[in-house]
Amino acid sequence: MDEQALIAEARTGNPQAFNALVGAYQGVAYNVAYRVIGHPDAAADATQDAFLAAYRALPTFRGGSFRAWLLRIVANVCYDQLRQRRRRPQVSLEDMAEDPDYASSLSDGRESPEEAVLRQDVRRAIEVAIAKLPFDQRVTVVLSDVEGFSYEEIAAATGASLGTVKSRLSRARARLRDYLAQGRELSRR
Amino acid sequence: MLDFLGRLQRSEHSYCQENLSSYLDGELSPRARERVDRHLAECERCRWDLETLQRTVGLLRAMPRPKAPRSFAIPETMPAPALPFWMRPGVYTALRAATATAALFFVMTVAGTVLSVPMQSRAPAGAAPMLAAAKAAATAPAAMPLPATAAQNAEALPNGTPAAPKFGAGAATPSAAPAAAAAAEAPVSPAPGEPTLTAEEATRRASAPLGKGGGALPGPTADLAGTAAPPSVAAQPTPEEATGRGTPSEATPTPLEVARALSVPQEESTARAGDVSGPDRGQASATAAASVSLEAQPGAPDASREARLRLVAFPWQTLLVATAGVLAALVAATLWLRSARSRWP
Numbered sequence: 001m002d003e004q005a006l007i008a009e010a011r012t013g014n015p016q017a018f019n020a021l022v023g024a025y026q027g028v029a030y031n032v033a034y035r036v037i038g039h040p041d042a043a044a045d046a047t048q049d050a051f052l053a054a055y056r057a058l059p060t061f062r063g064g065s066f067r068a069w070l071l072r073i074v075a076n077v078c079y080d081q082l083r084q085r086r087r088r089p090q091v092s093l094e095d096m097a098e099d100p101d102y103a104s105s106l107s108d109g110r111e112s113p114e115e116a117v118l119r120q121d122v123r124r125a126i127e128v129a130i131a132k133l134p135f136d137q138r139v140t141v142v143l144s145d146v147e148g149f150s151y152e153e154i155a156a157a158t159g160a161s162l163g164t165v166k167s168r169l170s171r172a173r174a175r176l177r178d179y180l181a182q183g184r185e186l187s188r189r
Numbered sequence: 190m191l192d193f194l195g196r197l198q199r200s201e202h203s204y205c206q207e208n209l210s211s212y213l214d215g216e217l218s219p220r221a222r223e224r225v226d227r228h229l230a231e232c233e234r235c236r237w238d239l240e241t242l243q244r245t246v247g248l249l250r251a252m253p254r255p256k257a258p259r260s261f262a263i264p265e266t267m268p269a270p271a272l273p274f275w276m277r278p279g280v281y282t283a284l285r286a287a288t289a290t291a292a293l294f295f296v297m298t299v300a301g302t303v304l305s306v307p308m309q310s311r312a313p314a315g316a317a318p319m320l321a322a323a324k325a326a327a328t329a330p331a332a333m334p335l336p337a338t339a340a341q342n343a344e345a346l347p348n349g350t351p352a353a354p355k356f357g358a359g360a361a362t363p364s365a366a367p368a369a370a371a372a373a374e375a376p377v378s379p380a381p382g383e384p385t386l387t388a389e390e391a392t393r394r395a396s397a398p399l400g401k402g403g404g405a406l407p408g409p410t411a412d413l414a415g416t417a418a419p420p421s422v423a424a425q426p427t428p429e430e431a432t433g434r435g436t437p438s439e440a441t442p443t444p445l446e447v448a449r450a451l452s453v454p455q456e457e458s459t460a461r462a463g464d465v466s467g468p469d470r471g472q473a474s475a476t477a478a479a480s481v482s483l484e485a486q487p488g489a490p491d492a493s494r495e496a497r498l499r500l501v502a503f504p505w506q507t508l509l510v511a512t513a514g515v516l517a518a519l520v521a522a523t524l525w526l527r528s529a530r531s532r533w534p
Contacts, residue, residue, distance in 0.1 A: 010270070011270060012269065013268065013269025015263055015264065015265045016265060018263060018267075019262040019263060019265075022260070022261050022262050022263065023260075023262070026257045026260070026261045027254070027257055029257075029261070030255075030256075030257040030258070030261070031254050031255065034255060035252075040255070040258065044257075044258055044259065047257070048261050051261050051263055052267075055263050055267060055270050056270050056271070057272070057276075058270040059271070059272050060272065123252065126252060144214075146249055146250070146252050146254075148250070151214075159531075166210070166211055166216070167207075169210055170207065170208075170210035170211070173210050173242055173245055174210075174242070176245050177238075177241045177242050177245040180245060180248070181241055185248070186241050186244050186248075
């Protein structure tokens with residue numbers, strides 16, 4: 001069954017058809033949530049919420065990129081999560097690296113040799129730098145540089161214009177670069 | 190020249206800085222890329238920036254992608270997806286239309302309130318009787334030859350000679366004798382014809398309420414009993430008739446009171462108080478316009494006047510508060526719905 005058929009099927013009230021879509025997209029959804037929120041448990045919660053919301057919102061899907069549409073919901077849910085967490089702060093990024101689950105989740109078989117080279121402290125520095133970005137820039141740079149989305153798809157997923165996407169990305173990268181250059185992460189490689 | 194070149198260089202530099210990110214992604218047009226290339230060739234700072242940006246993006250791309258910790262499949266018992274009612278097509282449009290209608294109503298109510306206020310304040314600041322008086326005066330005059338409505342000037346002179354009515358007292362403040370003012374303010378068409386009020390009656394009316402010989406009305410000063418009519422109106426009154434005898438005033442032992450009822454052929458009635466010099470001179474001057482005009486028979490109603498009075502009588506303020514409340518609620522609902530909808534894909 002192709003994607004459009006699954007969507008049409010799910011729209012009629014077939015959770016199994018929708019779960020086929022969940023299986024196809026939960027990786028990217030969780031990754032974006034994780035990079036944007038910065039915490040694995042909160043990211044899992046956000047991903048689950050996003051899929052439930054997406055199922056309910058299926059009637060509003062009017063074609064186009066389902067992935068971009070889904071990630072817009074993910075981004076919205078992440079935004080809500082972050083707002084809630086700001087009200088009652090929980091685990092900080094510093095605790096995360098000590099978390100054995102987190103460490104093991106980083107070293108699965110999907111890492112390329114280049115990724116393996118990326119040292120733990122550099123990853124940490126990047127995560128901290130991403131966490132310092134404004135929400136919109138964070139989503140944009142995660143979708144573009146971590147997930148490899150095109151400008152058009154990012155525009156669809158964030159509801160912004162192409163020009164806005166370009167300038168957000170430019171500013172986000174410059175900030176990350178400045179932060180990493182301060183910590184000499186850029187010169188070590 | 191050097192300055193110009195410097196500025197050119199700076200603008201090229203900022204152009205390059207702005208576009209490095211897109212340059213990196215190969216998203217620039219060939220012309221823009223050429224322009225960046227040209228600047229990169231001569232600007233070491235930009236070359237360094239490009240290199241570090243490149244490395245940053247490389248690091249981001251090399252970030253590990255943790256796999257999903259569990260399945261995010263939704264429960265198989267989930268009911269068919271249904272939009273919340275406020276997300277259904279048409280709801281937002283209908284709400285916006287309702288808000289627009291409420292806004293229109295609100296504007297109309299504000300206009301009505303504003304239009305009605307000057308009329309209310311023109312009627313003496315006071316209550317029902319004033320309004321009633323104004324109403325009576327308003328409905329009466331137009332086509333009706335109304336007698337003394339115009340001006341009743343009753344003067345009592347001690348020496349018995351009919352004195353020329355003294356007009357020209359300054360414009361009176363309506364507050365002194367609100368009812369009189371209200372009544373007298375009503376436009377009166379020329380009513381030369383048949384004054385139904387006899388001079389005697391006028392005089393009686395004039396002097397009856399007097400506690401003392403001088404005062405025209407129990408109000409603070411007789412001067413103020415009149416209305417705010419242009420002074421010129423009363424300058425040359427034409428005494429129609431009604432020179433009569435009044436009852437002796439209490440203040441003056443043996444006065445011969447002469448009452449003059451004057452019909453002033455003017456659009457605006459002038460119920461003007463004559464000069465009242467006070468009890469010592471025994472001159473009683475009174476304006477009977479108020480009471481007289483109140484007696485006026487309702488004649489052919491002046492339609493526009495009626496309409497305006499109805500406008501005044503309408504409970505605008507209540508309506509204004511109600512409309513404002515409805516409008517505020519609708520605007521709040523529309524704003525909420527707009528933000529809620531924008532959160533949905």
